[in-house]
Amino acid sequence: MSTVKAWAAPSATEPLEPTTIERRDVGARDVLIEIAYAGICHSDIHTVRGEWGEVPYPLVVGHEIVGTVTEVGSDVSRHQVGDRVGVGCMVGSCRECENCKAGEEQYCLKGNIGTYASKDEDGTITQGGYSTHVVVAEDFVLSVPEAIPYEAAAPLLCAGITTYSPLHHWNAGPGKKVAVVGLGGLGHMAVKIAHAMGAEVTVLSQSLKKQEDGLRLGADHYYATSDESTFKDLRNTFDLIVNTVSAELDLDAYLKLLRLNGTMVNVGAPPQALPLHVFTLFDQRRSFAGSGIGGIRETQEMLDFCAEHGIAPETELISADQVNEAYERVLASDVRYRFVIDASTI
Ligand SMILES: [Zn+2]
Ligand SMILES: [Zn+2]
DSSP states (O other): OEEEEEEEBSSSSSOOEEEEEEEOOOOTTEEEEEEEEEEOOHHHHHHHTTTTSOOOSSBOOOOOEEEEEEEEOTTOOSOOTTOEEEEOSEEEOOSOSHHHHTTOGGGOTTOOEESSSSBOTTSOBOOOSSBSEEEEEGGGOEEOOTTSOHHHHGGGGTHHHHHHHHHHHTTOOTTOEEEEEOOSHHHHHHHHHHHHHTOEEEEEESSSTTHHHHHHHTOSEEEETTSHHHHHHTTTOEEEEEEOOOSOOOHHHHHTTEEEEEEEEEOSOOSSOOOOOHHHHHGGGOEEEEOOSOOHHHHHHHHHHHHHHTOOOOEEEEOGGGHHHHHHHHHTTOSSSEEEEEGGGO
């Protein structure tokens, strides 16, 4: 084992603080990564504050990790020392169930192993990316193309794949009208990716405050959902709506914006149950769906797609001692559009 530096949450109510944690020895199929950058995802905040269930404290979060391979195990074939690599929301799965075999490890029937706060194969609790180093099984480590700016690559590992996967699955592309609800960390990536896929993209945001940004990021249209006429004007319009908002919203009002065979997919995670009228689905044979991150193969495909299309998240680089302040700013939606921690300051 090795002792490495990290920033951890000591409890649900205390700020994150510098500490050290143990990383396992590099096994035959493992790689050791010297972390360069770690993105701050809203899930990190929900988790450390105990809002998504019990948490094993002290806990290091962070599941948007990029860095350089500094050591590989004897059986490692996918990665070499010096490679620029990434780790996203999971670091393991059973590898044997039908979903794992289909490359959909995120839907492992035995449950995937989360990058933090999960029980690892050796029984220890996984610790995330707000740290200087991490040891990960090579088949859960992605190659990060050089064409993607290093610090901007980190948020692709969660925000990028979480939006790419449903856009890809529901065939966003030329001739398709795609709406993105919410222009935050996830929403701004959904706009960029859907635009690059060739779809006609509309942002549905509470106000027109970020309209200029939205259009610059690749949206063709921008509407305020606080304006009642939006829901009248856009009725029966979209093939796909990607909802990135975790707050409660009127599902029927949004579903009615779908045209024949349209799908609304939630990637935002509202903690409460949301009601909807089945009659809204009967009309226009609409579907309501959910989608969680993406498989390893699809995550690599997303990284390669972003490199090819020159897509990268908009980031604000911070040092580790700014992380608590950054959390408050994320909660206040005061970030354009993702904080990234410079791991050299950890
Ligand atoms: Zn995340
Ligand atoms: Zn499995």
